[in-house]
Amino acid sequence: MKILVVDDSLLDRKLLVRVLMKSGITQEILQAEDGEKAMEILAVNYLDIGLVLLDWQMPKVSGIELMAGMVKIPELSRIPIIMVTASGSDENKRMANQVNPKLAGFLVKPYKPEDLMAAIKPYLS
Numbered sequence: 523m524k525i526l527v528v529d530d531s532l533l534d535r536k537l538l539v540r541v542l543m544k545s546g547i548t549q550e551i552l553q554a555e556d557g558e559k560a561m562e563i564l565a566v567n568y569l570d571i572g573l574v575l576l577d578w579q580m581p582k583v584s585g586i587e588l589m590a591g592m593v594k595i596p597e598l599s600r601i602p603i604i605m606v607t608a609s610g611s612d613e614n615k616r617m618a619n620q621v622n623p624k625l626a627g628f629l630v631k632p633y634k635p636e637d638l639m640a641a642i643k644p645y646l647s
Contacts, residue, residue, distance in 0.1 A: 523572035523646070524550045528560040528588065529606070530580040534631070538575060538606065541635045542642075549646065557583025561591070568597050573626075573645045578607035578614065590621045602626035602645045606633065 525542065529535045535553050542551060552567065554560035557580055564571060574592075578585040585605065592598040603626055605618050610630030619625050627641040 524552055524567060524570045525642075526552045526554065526560060526563060526567075526571050526574045528554045528557065528574060528580070528585065529577035530555050531577070534577065538638070541638055545635065545639050547646070556580045557585060557588035557591075560588055564592070564598055564601075568601070571601055573642060574601055574603045575606050575642070576603055578605060578609040578618075586618065586621055589618070589625075593622050593624075599624075604629065604641050604645075606638070607631060 525547070527535050527538050529538070532555070539551050539553070549572070552563050552571070554563050560574075561583070576585045576589060585607065589603055592601065592603065603622060605625065605628045608631040615628050618628060626645060629637060629641055
Protein backbone atom coordinates (compact mmCIF):
# COMPACT_ATOMS: atom_id res chain seq x y z
CA MET A 523 0.00 0.00 0.00
CA LYS A 524 1.18 3.50 -0.87
CA ILE A 525 0.19 6.79 0.74
CA LEU A 526 -0.34 9.87 -1.43
CA VAL A 527 0.38 13.25 0.18
CA VAL A 528 -1.12 16.17 -1.76
CA ASP A 529 -0.15 19.69 -0.65
CA ASP A 530 1.14 22.70 -2.55
CA SER A 531 3.51 23.60 0.29
CA LEU A 532 6.80 21.72 0.02
CA LEU A 533 7.44 22.45 3.70
CA ASP A 534 4.08 21.00 4.74
CA ARG A 535 4.69 17.89 2.61
CA LYS A 536 8.13 17.42 4.15
CA LEU A 537 6.76 17.83 7.68
CA LEU A 538 3.96 15.37 7.04
CA VAL A 539 6.32 12.80 5.51
CA ARG A 540 8.73 13.27 8.44
CA VAL A 541 5.93 12.62 10.95
CA LEU A 542 4.92 9.47 9.07
CA MET A 543 8.48 8.15 8.87
CA LYS A 544 9.31 8.97 12.49
CA SER A 545 6.15 7.11 13.49
CA GLY A 546 7.38 3.96 11.79
CA ILE A 547 5.36 4.11 8.58
CA THR A 548 6.98 1.74 6.11
CA GLN A 549 4.58 2.32 3.21
CA GLU A 550 5.89 4.12 0.15
CA ILE A 551 4.88 7.78 0.25
CA LEU A 552 4.07 9.53 -3.01
CA GLN A 553 3.81 13.32 -3.20
CA ALA A 554 1.93 15.79 -5.39
CA GLU A 555 2.05 19.58 -5.25
CA ASP A 556 -1.50 20.07 -6.51
CA GLY A 557 -4.66 18.22 -7.46
CA GLU A 558 -3.69 18.06 -11.12
CA LYS A 559 -0.45 16.23 -10.34
CA ALA A 560 -2.30 14.03 -7.84
CA MET A 561 -4.69 12.89 -10.59
CA GLU A 562 -1.69 11.95 -12.75
CA ILE A 563 -0.24 9.90 -9.89
CA LEU A 564 -3.63 8.31 -9.13
CA ALA A 565 -4.11 7.36 -12.78
CA VAL A 566 -0.91 5.29 -12.69
CA ASN A 567 -0.93 4.06 -9.07
CA TYR A 568 -4.63 3.79 -8.13
CA LEU A 569 -4.43 0.06 -7.42
CA ASP A 570 -1.56 0.58 -4.95
CA ILE A 571 -2.67 3.77 -3.18
CA GLY A 572 -4.47 2.96 0.06
CA LEU A 573 -4.72 6.46 1.58
CA VAL A 574 -4.68 10.08 0.44
CA LEU A 575 -3.69 12.92 2.77
CA LEU A 576 -5.12 15.99 1.09
CA ASP A 577 -4.73 19.74 1.52
CA TRP A 578 -7.68 21.96 0.61
CA GLN A 579 -6.19 25.17 -0.79
CA MET A 580 -3.97 24.48 -3.79
CA PRO A 581 -3.43 26.02 -7.22
CA LYS A 582 -4.76 24.47 -10.44
CA VAL A 583 -7.05 21.87 -8.82
CA SER A 584 -7.96 22.37 -5.14
CA GLY A 585 -8.26 19.53 -2.67
CA ILE A 586 -12.04 19.74 -2.60
CA GLU A 587 -12.14 19.63 -6.42
CA LEU A 588 -9.80 16.63 -6.48
CA MET A 589 -11.91 14.84 -3.88
CA ALA A 590 -15.12 15.61 -5.81
CA GLY A 591 -13.56 14.03 -8.89
CA MET A 592 -12.27 11.01 -7.01
CA VAL A 593 -15.65 10.09 -5.51
CA LYS A 594 -17.15 9.95 -9.03
CA ILE A 595 -14.64 7.35 -10.26
CA PRO A 596 -15.34 3.88 -8.80
CA GLU A 597 -11.66 2.86 -8.78
CA LEU A 598 -10.72 6.00 -6.84
CA SER A 599 -13.79 6.33 -4.63
CA ARG A 600 -12.62 3.31 -2.60
CA ILE A 601 -9.45 5.16 -1.48
CA PRO A 602 -9.81 6.74 1.98
CA ILE A 603 -9.12 10.49 2.08
CA ILE A 604 -8.07 12.48 5.11
CA MET A 605 -8.13 16.25 4.69
CA VAL A 606 -5.08 17.88 6.29
CA THR A 607 -5.71 21.59 5.91
CA ALA A 608 -5.59 25.03 7.45
CA SER A 609 -9.15 25.51 6.13
CA GLY A 610 -10.74 24.15 9.28
CA SER A 611 -13.98 26.11 9.55
CA ASP A 612 -17.18 24.26 10.39
CA GLU A 613 -18.50 25.23 6.95
CA ASN A 614 -15.47 23.66 5.25
CA LYS A 615 -15.87 20.49 7.31
CA ARG A 616 -19.54 20.30 6.28
CA MET A 617 -18.66 20.89 2.64
CA ALA A 618 -15.95 18.22 2.70
CA ASN A 619 -18.38 15.70 4.19
CA GLN A 620 -21.02 16.61 1.61
CA VAL A 621 -18.57 16.13 -1.25
CA ASN A 622 -17.33 12.85 0.25
CA PRO A 623 -19.71 11.26 2.77
CA LYS A 624 -17.05 8.56 3.35
CA LEU A 625 -14.40 11.14 4.30
CA ALA A 626 -11.92 9.29 6.49
CA GLY A 627 -10.86 12.30 8.55
CA PHE A 628 -10.35 16.05 8.78
CA LEU A 629 -7.24 17.43 10.50
CA VAL A 630 -6.61 21.13 10.91
CA LYS A 631 -3.06 22.49 10.55
CA PRO A 632 -1.14 22.76 12.70
CA TYR A 633 -1.94 19.24 13.80
CA LYS A 634 -0.35 17.13 16.51
CA PRO A 635 1.63 14.15 15.19
CA GLU A 636 -0.34 11.82 17.46
CA ASP A 637 -3.61 13.10 15.98
CA LEU A 638 -2.34 12.43 12.46
CA MET A 639 -1.26 8.92 13.38
CA ALA A 640 -4.56 8.18 15.13
CA ALA A 641 -6.42 9.31 12.00
CA ILE A 642 -4.41 7.17 9.57
CA LYS A 643 -3.92 4.07 11.73
CA PRO A 644 -7.23 2.40 10.74
CA TYR A 645 -6.21 2.61 7.07
CA LEU A 646 -2.72 1.12 7.29
CA SER A 647 -2.31 -2.43 6.12
